[in-house]
Amino acid sequence: MKKRVNIFVNGVERILEVEPWVTLLEAVRGLGLTGAKLGCDIQVCGTCTLLLDGRPVSACSVLAVDADGRQVLTIEGLGDKNRLHPLQEAFMDCGALQCGYCTSGFILTAKAMLEESPRPTEEQIRSYMGGNFCRCGCYPEILEAIRKVAGL
């Protein structure tokens, strides 16, 4: 039986009718917000990362019904067409991506980390970001981009 949920996606209230097994990732992508991608489907790789009430989650494994009444931030909600978020700028400046599949997950995770610890140590960055995988192997550039925004 479908359930009606109100999810605040990038600050805009969306009213959705979803079956209970629809994931938050499916729901958000269904709204045309396709920055977050399905990767491993078991909460390991981080390509589906979204911020739920400001905290990174694997949207592939969160039920959309569980996000009822909550704030969801996707990569599309960062910055705007005229001005990108500093992390987005830094990722471009440092060339921190190749295929781009993991990028939205990395940027959202980094955003949450910087909000939790605005002045992270190198170790904190590596530990927090350790759950996001980049199969192109752009880790040095990704770390460089994050350090740049963190002022390290």
Place this chain on the structure above:
Amino acid sequence: MRGFEYLEPTTLSEACGLLKRYAGDAKVFAGGSAFTILMKQGLLQPKALVNIKKIEGLRGIRYDPVEGLIIGALVTHHEIETSELLKEKLPILCELEHDVANIRVRNMATVGGNLASGEPLTDLPCVFISLDSKVKISSSSGDRTLPLEKLFVDYYETALASDEILTQVMLPPLEPLTGVEYLRFSSSSVVDKPCVGVSTRITLDAKSQALRTVRIGLGCVAPTPIRARRAEKILEGKPLDPQRLAEAAASASEECSPLSDLRGSEHYKREMVRVLVRRAVPKACKRAQGS
């Protein structure tokens, strides 16, 4: 992962009633990290999920001088990692959480789920067992308290009946001169499940400095987290010396029953148990002296 009802009770008794009505076909749902994987793989196909996150009173970490630390079933791994109360009372829990899965899982997965899933390859249960923890369980017919060790029955199997909900875990207060150490070893990446975990709790005798109480919890090397009771006995009542420590470590490596898998062979895991016990016991003793 489809074809289930999603039920959202707001009280514990309502939740237990729903579980009872579905007679085993409904499952308790909290963080969902382990559950969604099992459902996606078709290993679990419940008719209903009973979301317990709207129930009051299952959250929060508090300290009671008699009962000790009381951790609600809905407390997430990230809340443990960042809890100021735990940093003061039992910092080892905050430290070990840095290595549990990844930040996304730590944000969603709960302590209650960690215990009630009966998943053998995790960290907290091993530590909790070495602390003589208990769990509180509710059902339509009332509450009961169970030593945590008795909760675990077999791989992914617990003593919870289908209409029971684990509501909190209680970690008794540490005695003076007590130290706790947990060592975890991952054989692949740090974000992988542990290969072996060893938790020790040691209370020293004030006068003789002998090891008055010894607990050695072993994780990931048996169908459930276990205590290495013979190893504990070897160390208890005497001062720590290298030979006895080696003997206890060897005993612990024989008391477990690890499976060979992608994280290591049976022989390898037994060796790791031996090494980690040998390292963890002196560290716990050192902490006990400083406590």
